[in-house]
Amino acid sequence: MVYITHSGENLSKINQILKVAQKRFGLYGLQKTTMQEIAFDLGISKASLYYYFPDKEHLFKAVVEMEQDVFIQLIDDTLKENYDPIDMLKKFVKIRLDYFKTFFNLSRLRLEEFKMVRPLLSDTLHQLRQKEAEIVELILLQGVERKKFSISNTRETAILFLELLRGLRGLIFQNKELMYVEQEEYDMLYTKLNLFTDIFIKGIMNYETK
Amino acid sequence: MVYITHSGENLSKINQILKVAQKRFGLYGLQKTTMQEIAFDLGISKASLYYYFPDKEHLFKAVVEMEQDVFIQLIDDTLKENYDPIDMLKKFVKIRLDYFKTFFNLSRLRLEEFKMVRPLLSDTLHQLRQKEAEIVELILLQGVERKKFSISNTRETAILFLELLRGLRGLIFQNKELMYVEQEEYDMLYTKLNLFTDIFIKGIMNYETK
DNA sequence: TGTTTGACTTATTGATTTAATTGGTCAAAT
DNA sequence: ATTTGACCAATTAAATCAATAAGTCAAACA
DSSP, X not given: OOSSOOOGGGHHHHHHHHHHHHHHHHHHTTTTOOHHHHHHHHTSOHHHHHHHOSSHHHHHHHHHHHHHHHHHHHHHHHHHHOOOHHHHHHHXXXXXXXXXXXXXXXXXXXXXXXXXXXXXXXXXXXXXXXXXXXXXXXXXXXXXXXXXXXXSOHHHHHHHHHHHHHHHHHHHHTXXXXXXXXXXXXXXXXXXXXXXXXXXXXXXBOOTTO | OOSSOOOGGGHHHHHHHHHHHHHHHHHHXXXXXXXXXXXXXXXXXXXXXXXXXXXXXXXXXXXXXXXXXXXXXXXXXXXXXXXXXXXXXXXXHHHHHXXXXXHHHHOOOBHHHHHHHHHHHHHHHHHXXXXXXXXXXXXXXXXXXXXXXXXXXXXXXXXXXXXXXXXXXXXXXXXXXXXXXXXXXXXXXXXXXXXXXXXXHHHTBOOTTX
């Protein structure tokens, strides 16, 4: 994950840096956070920061990757407790929304900046998408196995499902300059997501062996 | 539609202006098109242009409204020939995509500019959304009447369906600076839209009285 | 050897000014 | 009713310069 591999003793230091950086980046975004500020928060010099991370972008990337790991871990843990594919899919939608709620509202990124950052996070975001697709496909496959779902191409369907979720969420930002979302908007989105998920589930249900 | 109501003789002149303006706006967008250029294309002076339209924004708005009228008319005409709700929904999706294909590829707007233009077109776009919602709801209602669909809230479902379409389309622009879309991307989107529409239709189907 | 730092250079950004372009007005002409 | 050249004000684009932040490095330290 991190650019330079460090010895055991300093892993906590890196985590320390990541935590502080996460807070700064979360509050002010990539552009409006300086390396000096992060160093100041840590009580070290800017030069020391560059000992652990080659540049600002790698540090930012490491923070985002850390956040994604937490998200994926949460999904994995929650789905372990569930066994009904339908419930799993619904749970997935909820956890996913909650994650993005905290993620986006912490980082009051301007949409313009998010565009700048995108190429940098391109592969990281791609990996997250892949991981999400795997999770959803797994759920769908379990549904097919138990004769609950009837899906010809589970991979394609999983990706479609995720893109529909993403698309629905994306509509919120269409009129905005800042990426800040009100609670009310999240509630509305959640209602829509549930309505959609119900229809989608019914749309992939197996009615033949009923 | 147009700001000033003119007498019969000059309606063609306004249409003439709209056509020329559409071409210019389509090629270069709102900002990079000057009133002088449009006037030059028409062979009249800039001041004459201001005789027909109070300002640049109203002219632009009139062009967009003209394009929307064409779209709605095409939808209405096509749906008149069809009577199966499922076919109608599929046709709607296709016509809608075709419309936006020509619309977006003509106007190579920068996404940044589109944001600037949005408030100006706010009510116009809202009207189009309303009209689209009416059309889709009508299709759904016909499906319910014929016991083909089972929908508790047709209005809500129609809006959801449209938002899912919009969201899916919106994903294309996420990585772009320019709003130009390759044919290949449209083909992929069309495949996804079809897959989605099939699942959605199955998701609102009535299986009880089968 | 692994870690830290102040002093330094270079690249970006922000503010400011100025010149050029463009949106919009109007009296006069047709 | 329609058209226009001349005009003004507002916006934009380019250029310049100052300030800030990114990133480097030799030396010090543990």
